[in-house]
Amino acid sequence: MAAITALNPKAEVARARAALAVNMSAARGLQDVLRTNLGPKGTMKMLVSGAGDIKITKDGNILLHEMQIQHPTASLIAKAATAQDDITGDGTTSSVLMIGELLKQADLYISEGVHPRVLTEGFEIAQRHAVSVLDRMADHREMDRSTLSAVVHTALQTKLHSRLADVLTEAIVDAVMAVKVSGKPLDLFMVEIMEMKHRSDCDSTLIRGLVLDHGARHPDMKRRVDNAYILTCNVSLEYEKSEVNAGFFYKSSKERERLVEAERAFTTDKVQKIIALKRQVCKGNDKGFVVINQKGIDPISLDLLAKEGIVAIRRAKRRNMERLTLACGGIAMNSVDDLTPASLGYAGLVYEYTLGEEKYTFIEECAAPQSVTLLLRGPNKHTLLQLKDAARDGLRAARNAIEDGAVVPGAGAFEVAASDALRELRNETKGRAQLGIQAFADAILIVPKVLAQNAGLEQQETLLKLQAERASSGRAVGLDLDTGEPMIPAEVGVWDNVSVKKQMLHSCTVIASNLLLVDEIMRAGMSSLKG
Amino acid sequence: MAGELVTLQLGHYANFVASHWWNLQEEYLCNGSQVLKHAEINSNVLFREGLTVHGQPKYTPRVVLLDLKGSLGSLKQEEEHQRTQSAQLCKTWEGPLTTHCTEAAEKNEYLRDLKKHKENSIRREVLRPRAANDTRSWSSMESKVYWLEDSVTVWSDFQRVPLHPRSISILKQYSHEGESDRLATFDLGFQLLSHPDVAEDFEDRLHFFVEECDHLQGFQLLCDWEDGFSGLACRAVEILHDDYDAKGVLTWGLLPGPSQTKVPGRNFNHVLNSALAIAHLAESSSLLCPLSVCPSFKCQPSPPLNFPHIQYQADMKYHSSAILASALETSTLPYRLHSSPASLSQYAESLNYCGRKVAVTRLSFPFSLARGWCLPDALTKHDPETSWQYLCPSGYEQNERCFTQAVSLRGVSAHQSRGFVPPGKEPMSRLHTCESGESVLSLYLQTRYPNTPNSVLLAETPIHVKTPFPNIFSSSIDPNGYLGEEKRSAATAVRQVSALTAVQSAAGLHSSLQELCAEATRFASSMATGIEQEDLSNALHSLCSLADNYKFGFGESDLDESDSD
Numbered sequence A: 001m002a003a004i005t006a007l008n009p010k011a012e013v014a015r016a017r018a019a020l021a022v023n024m025s026a027a028r029g030l031q032d033v034l035r036t037n038l039g040p041k042g043t044m045k046m047l048v049s050g051a052g053d054i055k056i057t058k059d060g061n062i063l064l065h066e067m068q069i070q071h072p073t074a075s076l077i078a079k080a081a082t083a084q085d086d087i088t089g090d091g092t093t094s095s096v097l098m099i100g101e102l103l104k105q106a107d108l109y110i111s112e113g114v115h116p117r118v119l120t121e122g123f124e125i126a127q128r129h130a131v132s133v134l135d136r137m138a139d140h141r142e143m144d145r146s147t148l149s150a151v152v153h154t155a156l157q158t159k160l161h162s163r164l165a166d167v168l169t170e171a172i173v174d175a176v177m178a179v180k181v182s183g184k185p186l187d188l189f190m191v192e193i194m195e196m197k198h199r200s201d202c203d204s205t206l207i208r209g210l211v212l213d214h215g216a217r218h219p220d221m222k223r224r225v226d227n228a229y230i231l232t233c234n235v236s237l238e239y240e241k242s243e244v245n246a247g248f249f250y251k252s253s254k255e256r257e258r259l260v261e262a263e264r265a266f267t268t269d270k271v272q273k274i275i276a277l278k279r280q281v282c283k284g285n286d287k288g289f290v291v292i293n294q295k296g297i298d299p300i301s302l303d304l305l306a307k308e309g310i311v312a313i314r315r316a317k318r319r320n321m322e323r324l325t326l327a328c329g330g331i332a333m334n335s336v337d338d339l340t341p342a343s344l345g346y347a348g349l350v351y352e353y354t355l356g357e358e359k360y361t362f363i364e365e366c367a368a369p370q371s372v373t374l375l376l377r378g379p380n381k382h383t384l385l386q387l388k389d390a391a392r393d394g395l396r397a398a399r400n401a402i403e404d405g406a407v408v409p410g411a412g413a414f415e416v417a418a419s420d421a422l423r424e425l426r427n428e429t430k431g432r433a434q435l436g437i438q439a440f441a442d443a444i445l446i447v448p449k450v451l452a453q454n455a456g457l458e459q460q461e462t463l464l465k466l467q468a469e470r471a472s473s474g475r476a477v478g479l480d481l482d483t484g485e486p487m488i489p490a491e492v493g494v495w496d497n498v499s500v501k502k503q504m505l506h507s508c509t510v511i512a513s514n515l516l517l518v519d520e521i522m523r524a525g526m527s528s529l530k531g
Numbered sequence B: 001m002a003g004e005l006v007t008l009q010l011g012h013y014a015n016f017v018a019s020h021w022w023n024l025q026e027e028y029l030c031n032g033s034q035v036l037k038h039a040e041i042n043s044n045v046l047f048r049e050g051l052t053v054h055g056q057p058k059y060t061p062r063v064v065l066l067d068l069k070g071s072l073g074s075l076k077q078e079e080e081h082q083r084t085q086s087a088q089l090c091k092t093w094e095g096p097l098t099t100h101c102t103e104a105a106e107k108n109e110y111l112r113d114l115k116k117h118k119e120n121s122i123r124r125e126v127l128r129p130r131a132a133n134d135t136r137s138w139s140s141m142e143s144k145v146y147w148l149e150d151s152v153t154v155w156s157d158f159q160r161v162p163l164h165p166r167s168i169s170i171l172k173q174y175s176h177e178g179e180s181d182r183l184a185t186f187d188l189g190f191q192l193l194s195h196p197d198v199a200e201d202f203e204d205r206l207h208f209f210v211e212e213c214d215h216l217q218g219f220q221l222l223c224d225w226e227d228g229f230s231g232l233a234c235r236a237v238e239i240l241h242d243d244y245d246a247k248g249v250l251t252w253g254l255l256p257g258p259s260q261t262k263v264p265g266r267n268f269n270h271v272l273n274s275a276l277a278i279a280h281l282a283e284s285s286s287l288l289c290p291l292s293v294c295p296s297f298k299c300q301p302s303p304p305l306n307f308p309h310i311q312y313q314a315d316m317k318y319h320s321s322a323i324l325a326s327a328l329e330t331s332t333l334p335y336r337l338h339s340s341p342a343s344l345s346q347y348a349e350s351l352n353y354c355g356r357k358v359a360v361t362r363l364s365f366p367f368s369l370a371r372g373w374c375l376p377d378a379l380t381k382h383d384p385e386t387s388w389q390y391l392c393p394s395g396y397e398q399n400e401r402c403f404t405q406a407v408s409l410r411g412v413s414a415h416q417s418r419g420f421v422p423p424g425k426e427p428m429s430r431l432h433t434c435e436s437g438e439s440v441l442s443l444y445l446q447t448r449y450p451n452t453p454n455s456v457l458l459a460e461t462p463i464h465v466k467t468p469f470p471n472i473f474s475s476s477i478d479p480n481g482y483l484g485e486e487k488r489s490a491a492t493a494v495r496q497v498s499a500l501t502a503v504q505s506a507a508g509l510h511s512s513l514q515e516l517c518a519e520a521t522r523f524a525s526s527m528a529t530g531i532e533q534e535d536l537s538n539a540l541h542s543l544c545s546l547a548d549n550y551k552f553g554f555g556e557s558d559l560d561e562s563d564s565d
């Protein structure tokens, strides 16, 4: 191999060109699939599988997961884009578009004989410069209600129609404000998302407490309890062999029965301790008592509790245990031996809601809940899934904004500004690196271009308007997708996350560069694919 | 009080085996659309009862299954909904909507017939809800002989028992087929189920089935060992421990037969994945049983197992998984009968003394009985060497020692189970003098395995090997599973057979686990595994000490000790 290359130095270039062409077409293929998704005027996609299953999404990340990607290059791009989503929760579609566009711009130069290395060097410089532009444009400010609303709304309107986006924005911002502890990073884990099928239209509400997707398992337990003490515990209340009964299998049925009986008494004893606490705190008042147990409760124990007027819910999910005490107060108990009134939490209202075969338990009216639930309602599974995905996007956008302490103007404003700045940089740069910077400056415009295209606007003409307006006003200028005219995102409240854009600039540059340096990536790529 | 079990199926081959297994059990639940209550087998252990839209009881297995993108074939995940307009389905977007259809997946002949039958019976149910059990189209379907060898590519091509919509979980991160996006290694699988979103979805599905159980006994776990599902299974058991500690977990590690690709034998990854899986799962499971028709963990190809009255293609998943499912359907009876004395945990504990968490399964299938024979006749003629096969792994000599075993025999009716000694005649053997079928079997085992504690179970119910069970029985087996005098014609299928299994804590595991450990160590040093060096050597170390637990004479007196305290 080496010998042939030495004889024919062009062979290496030719081979690189061929491999690059393959990468290019894979990247373009992905770009074509995703381009119509971008922005508030993008297209929703309904995918029908071979078996007839339906998936509806507008989210680039979900679409990439649904597709059967066979080409290793395409798969590499998809992985980078979904990693973008894992890290920041947004920006997948833009990433795929940007990678495709960087390759396309690069191809124009390579076909004129420029070595890919030259371009990737320029990319690197351009990327660093773009990040500094981003930092300069970032609007550092207090993340108050109105700013958070604007950021969340910007994210949501790319996934939901405007009325829905409005309602869900409200709920999300309320949720964030409820669980936010100043001086600490926002813990999104404290916001549970619960979906519920419902005949009516879509809706979303914030429950200041918790919703469990299961209910009490005893017919005599009340379906509604007011002013309830909440006992959160992780104690098995079912017949269960606690010690290893070695040889049980070989014992006679008499011996087995005795073991079972002893075990039963052990369980009943635990139930009695809970009942004793209930009697103590509920004596002489009309307060209710609700047990929420992470472990099982068998019918005999349920029966004992029901007779005492206690509502008991078994098998609460592990992740809800911490949320429960944060919502209701009290302490999660791992044993019933040291129960005191102080270990109890409180909720103003606990009620069960039945929907066909499904049951839900609402634990509401908690005093100062630090854990809340976003309740999403929709007429079918598909709608619910979209609501859920959108809700997650919105929550991530809020968290990013709080962590960044800043937001950046959206609607293409950053990209137009960065492109301008990069063209200036190109003029100041000497030598070959100019080419890569120019390519980057052109490629980054793909975002405003596609936003315009999806709104049915003429790409070049719209872009020229934006650039002219920016030059004359010197401000961050974005695109009003309804009128096709320039607008000021800061005034309209279209804000994107700084960290999303930063991550995007970084990962797109790395992936595009790797794909250009084909030989190197072929090796690196294959090994990383094998995992 | 027979508690409920929840079953996990992790991986494509695991789903093959389980599909057959559920199909084998349908007979106990219903006949066409008529719901039955089986006299011997307690279906509540593995199945949940729900309601159809028309208020009829409907049984579905209590199961969560995982597979990868592109593995479902023609199986529809969602329930059929009345033709809803796409606008109706998408209430969240008022902008443009485009539809993209994948080419429709064809159903094979069997699935088409099944669908037709179901539609008919629903129609009848709606028209005449009370007289819904017209079994005509059912029985005509039952007598038809299908050859599905060419039309089964994925497990859903022969899944007959309907699954609950919450059961099927398809992981979108990796592809079932193709070169890229393979879930190839232990590490990838472990990472995948550690991802918060994936884990949460898994926990929620599990929760749905667990929460409704009044007396949860524990979990059955079927998992693939060759690919990344090995690591995924280990993570799954960790989750089970976090959420449901103190419940039993019985795990089967499945290795498909020789691969259909051109590369012979198993590749390095397969060996390493299996080794890591055993090391981890032996620790976290109550009992761990490898199962395969290709009896070797090692890289060299080994000839598949032979069963005297079975003609099967070992490299065809549809065939090999049917045999493994028959073994499962038999060996799990001890905790699945109405009369079961023990729970799954107690069953596992009877076999796992002294850290010997791994057990091998022996299968005689079909167990040879001829019309007119009694059990003692059959056992005197039973030749373990050729017909009682070790399903995994190899390296046994006959009559080699085993520490304990649980033996199940099914398909022997009560009147067949003991010998008949005509007055004044010498009994044909000591077996013929035993009072009950159980004592016949115990005596047989005591002679073969002196000093080994046995638990034996005899069930009358045979294995119902109806379509879509493959037609793999030789023509010497008659439709009722007996050794026939005449050859069975190709136009009639075998309906039922008997089977004998033993799950053994066998001394032979010492050498096979050691060999596996040595081989894995060799590969581990020469390739990138994605696993921390320290974790890797810890795992291999615990595999070695696991092997040591099976040393001859190790902890021999422990049985008495644990009895006394």
Ligand SMILES: Nc1ncnc2c1ncn2[C@@H]1O[C@H](COP(=O)(O)OP(=O)(O)O)[C@@H](O)[C@H]1O
Residues within 6 Å of the ligand: A037, A038, A039, A040, A042, A060, A061, A090, A091, A092, A093, A094, A095, A154, A155, A157, A158, A409, A410, A411, A412, A447, A451, A479, A480, A481, A494, A496
């Ligand atoms: N009201 C708006 N007007 C114009 N552009 C908007 C508006 N809201 C959001 N965008 C832009 O839409 C883009 C994000 O679109 P989206 O479909 O979410 O793609 P991605 O997957 O890349 O996040 C961002 O560039 C954002 O600035």
Ligand SMILES: [Mg+2]
Residues within 6 Å of the ligand: A090, A091, A092, A155, A158
């Ligand atoms: Mg977005």
